[in-house]
Amino acid sequence: MEQKKLYRSKKNRMICGVCGGIGEYFNIDATLIRLALVLLACTGSGILAYFVAAVIIPDNPEE
Template structure:
C-alpha cells in the first residue's frame, strides 16, 4: 500500500487548493478546514501567513 501524500487539490479549490488538499488528506469536509484558517487569520493573521506558506510548500495534485 502506498503511503498517503499531501497535495493541493485541483478540484476543491478556492484560491490555491491548500484547504481542499488538507481536507482530502484528513478525509474531512473542506469547509471545516477553511473555517479554521479564517479563525486563525482573525486571531493575529497567522492563518493567512500559514496558508501562503503552505501554498508554496505543498505540491500541486498530479
Template sequence: MDKKLYRSKNNMKISGVCGGIAEYFGVDATIIRLVWVLGTLLNLFIGIVAYVACVFIIPEDPGCIDVEYEEKN
C-alpha cells in the same frame, strides 16, 4: 501507508490548500476553511502567512486532470 498531501485542483477556492488538507484527512473542505479562518482571526493573522507558505510548500496534485486544458493544434 503511501498517502501524501497535495493541493487540490478539484476542491479549491483560492489555491487548493484547504481542499488538499481536507482530502488528506477525509473531512469536508468547508470545515477546514472555517477552522483556518477562525484560527487566523484569533491568532493575529498568522494564518495568512501560514497559508501563503503552504501554497509554496505543498505541491499540486499530479494525478488530477485539468478539465480546462485545450490541446493546441
C-alpha cells in the same frame, strides 16, 4: 501499503487549493478546514500559514 501524500487540490479549490488538499488528505469536508483557517486568520498567523503552505505543498499530479 502506499503512503498518503499531501497535495493541493485542483478540483476542490477556492484560492490555491490548500484547504481542499488538507480536507482530502484527512478525509473531512474542506469547508471545516476553511472555517478553522478563517479563525486562525483573525490572529494574523493564519494568513501567513496559508501562503507558506501554498508555496510548499505541491499540486496534485493525478488530477
